[in-house]
Structure formats: C-alpha cells, structure tokens
Amino acid sequence: xxxxxxxxxxxxxxxxxxxxxxxxxxxxxxxxxxxxxxxxxxxxxxxxxxxxxxxxxxxxxxxxxxxxxxxxxxxxxxxxxxxxxxxxxxxxxxxxxxxxxxxxxxxxxxxxxxxxxxxxxxxxxxxxxxxxxxxxxxxxxxxxxxxxxxxxxxxxxxxxxxxxxxxxxxxxxxxxxxxxxxxxxxxxxxxxxxxxxxxxxxxxxxxxxxxxxxxxxxxxxxxxxxxxxxxxxxxxxxxxxxxxxxxxxxxxxxxxxxxxxxxxxxxxxxxxxxxxxxxxxxxxxxxxxxxxxxxxxxxxxxxx
Amino acid sequence: xxxxxxxxxxxxxxxxxxxxxxxxxxxxxxxxxxxxxxxxxxxxxxxxxxxxxxxxxxxxxxxxxxxxxxxxxxxxxxxxxxxxxxxxxxxxxxxxxxxxxxxxxxxxxxxxxxxxxxxxxxxxxxxxxxxxxxxxxxxxxxxxxxxxxxxxxxxxxxxxxxxxxxxxxxxxxxxxxxxxxxxxxxxxxxxxxxxxxxxxxxxxxxxxxxxxxxxxxxxxxxxxxxxxxxxxxxxxxxxxxxxxxxxxxxxxxxxxxxxxxx
Amino acid sequence: xxxxxxxxxxxxxxxxxxxxxxxxxxxxxxxxxxxxxxxxxxxxxxxxxxxxxxxxxxxxxxxxxxxxxxxxxxxxxxxxxxxxxxxxxxxxxxxxxxxxxxxxxxxxxxxxxxxxxxxxxxxxxxxxxxxxxxxxxxxxxxxxxxxxxxxxxxxxxxxxxxxxxxxxxxxxxxxxxxxxxxxxxxxxxxxxxxxxxxxxxxxxxxxxxxxxxxxxxxxxxxxxxxxxxxxxxxxxxxxxxxxxxxxxxxxxxxxxxxxxxxxxxxxxxxxxxxxxxxxxxxxxxxxxxxxxxxxxxxxxxxxxxxxxxxxxxxxxxxxxxxxxxxxxxxxxxxxxxxxxxxxxxxxxxxxxxxxxxxxxxxxx
Numbered sequence: 001x002x003x004x005x006x007x008x009x010x011x012x013x014x015x016x017x018x019x020x021x022x023x024x025x026x027x028x029x030x031x032x033x034x035x036x037x038x039x040x041x042x043x044x045x046x047x048x049x050x051x052x053x054x055x056x057x058x059x060x061x062x063x064x065x066x067x068x069x070x071x072x073x074x075x076x077x078x079x080x081x082x083x084x085x086x087x088x089x090x091x092x093x094x095x096x097x098x099x100x101x102x103x104x105x106x107x108x109x110x111x112x113x114x115x116x117x118x119x120x121x122x123x124x125x126x127x128x129x130x131x132x133x134x135x136x137x138x139x140x141x142x143x144x145x146x147x148x149x150x151x152x153x154x155x156x157x158x159x160x161x162x163x164x165x166x167x168x169x170x171x172x173x174x175x176x177x178x179x180x181x182x183x184x185x186x187x188x189x190x191x192x193x194x195x196x197x198x199x200x201x202x203x204x205x206x207x208x209x210x211x212x213x214x215x216x217x218x219x220x221x222x223x224x225x226x227x228x229x230x231x232x233x234x235x236x237x238x239x240x241x242x243x244x245x246x247x248x249x250x251x252x253x254x255x256x257x258x259x260x261x262x263x264x265x266x267x268x269x270x271x272x273x274x275x276x277x278x279x280x281x282x283x284x285x286x287x288x289x290x291x292x293x294x295x296x297x298x299x300x301x302x303x304x
Numbered sequence: 305x306x307x308x309x310x311x312x313x314x315x316x317x318x319x320x321x322x323x324x325x326x327x328x329x330x331x332x333x334x335x336x337x338x339x340x341x342x343x344x345x346x347x348x349x350x351x352x353x354x355x356x357x358x359x360x361x362x363x364x365x366x367x368x369x370x371x372x373x374x375x376x377x378x379x380x381x382x383x384x385x386x387x388x389x390x391x392x393x394x395x396x397x398x399x400x401x402x403x404x405x406x407x408x409x410x411x412x413x414x415x416x417x418x419x420x421x422x423x424x425x426x427x428x429x430x431x432x433x434x435x436x437x438x439x440x441x442x443x444x445x446x447x448x449x450x451x452x453x454x455x456x457x458x459x460x461x462x463x464x465x466x467x468x469x470x471x472x473x474x475x476x477x478x479x480x481x482x483x484x485x486x487x488x489x490x491x492x493x494x495x496x497x498x499x500x501x502x503x504x505x506x507x508x509x510x511x512x513x514x515x516x517x518x519x520x521x522x523x524x525x526x527x528x529x530x531x532x533x534x535x536x537x538x539x540x541x542x543x544x545x546x547x548x549x550x551x552x553x554x555x556x557x558x559x560x561x562x563x564x565x566x
Numbered sequence: 567x568x569x570x571x572x573x574x575x576x577x578x579x580x581x582x583x584x585x586x587x588x589x590x591x592x593x594x595x596x597x598x599x600x601x602x603x604x605x606x607x608x609x610x611x612x613x614x615x616x617x618x619x620x621x622x623x624x625x626x627x628x629x630x631x632x633x634x635x636x637x638x639x640x641x642x643x644x645x646x647x648x649x650x651x652x653x654x655x656x657x658x659x660x661x662x663x664x665x666x667x668x669x670x671x672x673x674x675x676x677x678x679x680x681x682x683x684x685x686x687x688x689x690x691x692x693x694x695x696x697x698x699x700x701x702x703x704x705x706x707x708x709x710x711x712x713x714x715x716x717x718x719x720x721x722x723x724x725x726x727x728x729x730x731x732x733x734x735x736x737x738x739x740x741x742x743x744x745x746x747x748x749x750x751x752x753x754x755x756x757x758x759x760x761x762x763x764x765x766x767x768x769x770x771x772x773x774x775x776x777x778x779x780x781x782x783x784x785x786x787x788x789x790x791x792x793x794x795x796x797x798x799x800x801x802x803x804x805x806x807x808x809x810x811x812x813x814x815x816x817x818x819x820x821x822x823x824x825x826x827x828x829x830x831x832x833x834x835x836x837x838x839x840x841x842x843x844x845x846x847x848x849x850x851x852x853x854x855x856x857x858x859x860x861x862x863x864x865x866x867x868x869x870x871x872x873x874x875x876x877x878x879x880x881x882x883x884x885x886x887x888x889x890x891x892x893x894x895x896x897x898x899x900x901x902x903x904x905x906x907x908x909x910x911x912x913x914x915x916x917x918x919x920x921x922x923x924x925x926x927x928x929x930x
Binding site for chain 1: 336449
C-alpha cells in the first residue's frame, strides 16, 4: 500500500471516528446532567437547611459587643466555662473506655453465636438504636429512684440500710450514657471479629499458643480497627450529649451541650452559645481527622 | 477440637450480661405504667390501666401524637425522595467526589445536634418556620436523610451493575430500567431507610425542643415536659406506647429485610 | 543429606467422625512411619481433610485413638501436640511481617530472643527467602507466602508436619517447582509428613506412600508404583493415571495361571494370578494402561480395532480406538501415529502389565 492510499484511508476514517467521539461526548454530558439533577435536591437542601444556618451561627459568634473574637476569648478565658469543657471531655473519655471494655465481650459473644441465638443477641444490640433516647433515659430515672427497684434490691441484699442517692449524680449520668452509646461500640467490634479468619486462630493454636496468647497476639491486633472505630464514635457522640445528662445529672453535671442551651434559653447570649458550639465542633473535627485513617463512618452507621 | 477455655467462657458470660444490660432496663417503664397509685413505683403495688385511659383521653397528648405523626411522615417523605435521588447520584460519580458528597450528607450526624438546633432556631425565627410542622420536619430531615442515603446506597452496591446494562442492551429506556430493575433491588433499602427515618423523626427531642414553640408540640416534647415538670405515671404510659410501637416497627423492618436477603 | 528420621510415627486406630448426619470418616486405621512422607489423595468429600484435622487436633474423632509417638493425643488440643501445619490458604498473620510470622511459634514457647533469630534465619535459608524478614505478608507472591507458611511450620521442629492442599492456590508452573522444593526439604529434614491433595500427579511426584481415599474410607495404601501398577480396585485404577477397563469373562483358573476372554472376542488370554483377583464367576474388568497397549505384529494374536481419533501430542501420540464390541480404549505411542483416523489395526498387551479387577459397578 502506498503512502497516498494510506492517507486517503485515514481521511475517510476520520469523519466516522469524529462522529463517534461527538456522539460519545454528547452521551457523557447527558449522563453528567442526569447525575447532577439526582444530587441537586440533596445538596440544595443541605446547603440551605444545614450549611447556611451554621454559617449564620458562625457570623453570630463574631458579633459580640466586645469585638470580633471576644466571645471565643470569653469562653476560653473563663475558668468556669473551661471547666465545663474539661468535664465534658473527661466524661466522654470515661464513657468511651467503659463502653469499649463492655462492648468487646458482647461483640465476642455475638461472633460465637449461631442461628436463633444470634438473631436474639443482635436484636439486643439493634433494638436500643430504635428506642427513643428519652424513653431509655426515663427508664433509668425510674430504676434509680429513691424507692426504685435498684435501691430495694440493694436493701434486700443487705448492702445498705437506707436508700442510696443514685439519681442526679455522676453515676446516673455515666450509666445512662453508657447504656445509650454502648451499641455504637458493639457493632464495629462485632464487624471486625466477623472479618477475622478463623484459620488464623487455628494456626495460632497449632503453633502452640494458649487461648490468652492467641487473643493478645492475633485477635486483638486484628480487631483494633473495629475498637478504634467504636471508640471514636462513642467519644464523638458523648461530647455533644444533652438529654441524658440533663435528666440524670445534678446541678454540677454540666456538659457543653447544656451550657450552650443555657446561653440561648436562660442568659440569651447568642454569641457565647455560637462560640461554644464552634469550639466543640473544632474539637470534634480534630478527633475525627485523627481517627479518619481507621474508620469509615458510613460503614458503621448502616449495620443497624 | 474446641478447647475448653475458661477465659473464653468468662468473656461470653460477661457478653451475655452486657446484652442484658442493653435491653432489660429499657422495659422498666412498662411495669411503672400499670401502677394504680399516683406515684411512679416499680414494682407496682396494684395494677391498673388508669394512666393509659388518662393518656388517650388527654387532648394535649393526642395533639402531640398527631403533630409527631405529621412531622415524621413529612420528614420521611422528604428524606426518601431526596435521599434516594442522592444515593442514585452518588453511584454515578467518581470516588473522590463521592467521598466528599457522602461527607456532606452524613455531616448532620457528626455536628452536635445542639449546635444544629440553635442554628436552625436562629434562622427559622427569622423566616417564620419556627413552631410549625414544616419547620420541624425540615429540621428532622437533616437527621433522617443520611439513613436513607446509606441504606439505599447499600442496596445499590449489591445490585449487579450488568443488570441495568443488560436491560439497556435489550433496548429499555432509562426510566423503564429504573422501574423494572433498580427499584425492585433497592426496595429493602427503601423500607429500612424509610422506617428508620420515621422513627428518628418520631423520637427526636433536641431539635424539637428548640423548634416546637407552643404551637407544634411533638410527642417527645410533651413527654420531656412531663418528665421534667410533673413526673406522673402518664409519662410511663406514654413511654410504653412509644416503646411497643417502636419494637413492632423494628420487627417489621427485620422481617422485610430477611425477605429481601433471600 | 541427613538420612535420620526426625519425627515421630503416628498411628490412627479405628478413628471415625460424623458431622451432623454426614459420616465424614468411616472407622479408619493408618500408620505413618517416622520420617515418612504420606499423601492422602482423594476427591473432595473423601474424608482426607477430616483425617488430617484429626491428626492436627482441630477435629476430635467420635471413636478410635490417635497415637503420636508413644503419646495418646486423641483429645489433646493442637497447641500441645507440637505439630507444624501448612494451611490451604496459608493462614499467615496479616498484621505481622515475615520474621514475626515465622517466629510466632517460638515466641509462644518463650524461646530466647537470640535463638529465635538464628532459627528463623536458618529456616528462611531453607526455603530460600533470605533477607525477607521485614517484608509484609501482603507484599509477597503466592509462592513466597507458601514458603513462609512452610517455614513457620518447620521452625518449631514439629513431631509431625501436616499440609492441607498447600499448592492449590499456585499456578501450574509454580506448583511443579514447589513440589520439588518440598520434596527436597523433606529429604533433608525427614519430618514425618502427612500431605493432603486431590491432584494425583502431585501425589505421585512427592510421596513415599499414598493413601487413596474415597467416600470416607481408605481404598488403598501403597507406594506410587504399587498404586499405579497394582491397584486393588476400579476406583484406585481410575483415580491414578489413565486407564482402559474392558469387561472380561474369566474362563479358567488353575493354580497360578488364569485365563480370560474379552467380551465380544473369541480369543482366550492367560496371565499370572495376583492378589484381589476376582473369582471365576465374578464380573471382571481388565485394566490396561494406555502405554501398555501396542500394535500386534503380524501372525501374532491381537484384537481388531478401528482408529477413531489420533491426537499428536509432540513426543507421543494418543490414539482413540473402537473395539468390535463398541468399547473405546486409549493407546499411547511414542512418536508419530502409525496409522490414520478411520484405518483398522490390531492391538495386544503384555500379560504381565495388566490386572483383573472386580467389576463392582461403582463409578469413579
């Protein structure tokens, strides 16, 4: 074939090729428009109903009488407000540690069960997700009351002569929050235990490791991601907790969420409420950024 | 050979106790609601259904149930429509964009609810949505929609991508493909996401505290006020009603899911 | 090469196992001598993995006893048995590097750090992975992972080495190479080894002895040559190598001499009697390996056959022949085909190279 022939062939082929390309581009752009249309309502809704209010709240935090950053300065500078932040962090850490310690055996039990028992046990973890936090907290109020069943059991057992003060204190807040947040720790640990290849445990046993050695050297390291995910979630949620400490705690059990509420509803100082909110959000985002390498939040939420 | 290990046995017993701790305390409201006396007491001294009669005959409680139902239905409807469209859209974008958009959709679950609440309160006061069913429903949708996006997203991820392609190859129009291939596949996700969206809105307290006002009190707000101010057994009766309705809805969803799985 | 056996013998005494309603292993007895390489060969569901897991201790037998050396280990958990196990998909710990994977069994035995280092280095040299200590498992190829798994099992100096289809995840080329590697390591170290596979070629290449299993029982135990040349039944004959099985009638049996007639043919053939031979009125099958069929020279007895297919395979030619009775047989010939498709030829076999088997009607 001569050069002339080749170039003629190319000339003929070219328009066909180009028509195909144009058609494909048209198709691709139509696809892109459809994709945008599908996503648009959600994005518009979240922008208007979520991002915009938060931006308004942010500008509000800067509109303090004492200058742009004075609201932030006031919160960080005040010993009382700082104490509330520290107290909230300590509460969150305690609740997280205890939740993870309790969640691990529960998740382990789930991973060993089969059929009907498994369904029952999983329902034990999932049902609390569905039940109103208010109802669950209310139940704890009834249980921990002065004349409630916990006190009468303790007296019947002879642990105490007269009813103990179980409500409106640290104990009640911790119990209530752990009860509400525990499922968030159980599910990711359970998921990581399910992913664990049972042959690795067999291999460890065959190589001479005891049950405890296998747990410490194989099971625990391979489920560490699940533990980290559960811990992060419990920690983040407990930082913003409001209802449970409000109902079960005493006057000194003040959390940041209750402080924000107090700024808005009692003292009517919106800039302080807004500034406190953004400091809390900042803490949460920092923790989330650290944890992001371990977990996929979306994955954790859907297990229910 | 399953070796008998005391450590493993102990862990399992502890696990069972934790599961009991998760479930049993929830039901403390049930016996309290059947107590005849005006003080809340467990176990009840004498049984009575008087607090249920009081609950179902009090116009304030009935109005609260009606408001909550309206709000929850509206929030669920908006969440299902917007959330399903978004889930379909997320399947079509590249991984990076998908990650960013998913982050936006889930953000309302990460930002403390109290913060969202005061921000919404502030904005809605200005535009007159405060104290309205629509305002509450829009606020709740922020918390409900993520569950629709996630559940539908999972159903979509399970759908064999060659099925819609095969349908297209057979000459089906996009809308027809959606109706005959995609929709049946995401039905369990829609059911689960919708039900959880409904219950999330129906039980929501914090946003409602700020957005209810006096005109649109939801059931949880009525309960919240009763618990904080009066603390009567009617609150226990109301809680029991909510509890039973929720458990029934939960079981219904599990049933639908188990059928969807097979 | 060290010739001394370094391992204990293992005896299975009438062990059996059921899972729910399925009898995975019928009562089975087997002895594996010290330093021996024994392969359990059979199709899936034949009970070979169950028997291996009973040896390891991962499965407890319903009945019977297992003796490892002088110890009764029937109900001893794996960790007290001092066994080395290579799993089908290796079961390497994904969170540990090569060194820590291999050192695992030594660390749980609380062996001093310095000794662990020397032993791991030695075993890495054995599997030719020097310098791989710090590699992550995910960075290794399938063949390398296989060798790490072998090293991890060998480093604890096991009384018994167990391998559960360890090469099934490798491609064919690599598999052949690793087979010879394992064989070499076994020849050097002479650990008592039980090896499970469903690949007959692999079993023939590697084993001192093979136990052919089917439907929860051992059909026959023997050296590769014994099993190939003297199968006890149709299942073993069909499972190992290629086989032609022709229905025959036994005409007469007198002392060491037996005469038979291939169905549909008139000629009577005779051969020496052997063990497990059918009685006179039994239905019988004549086993002739494809390489034992030869063209019959003129003027010598033979059977008429038509050439259906002639497949040239390079060094040899496979011929598919149809007998007068309609039976097909395969014949292998070195070099180019002596005849063409559609032609007729006469074939025969050497009386020493065939076996008479009971026709149990059981399919392979």
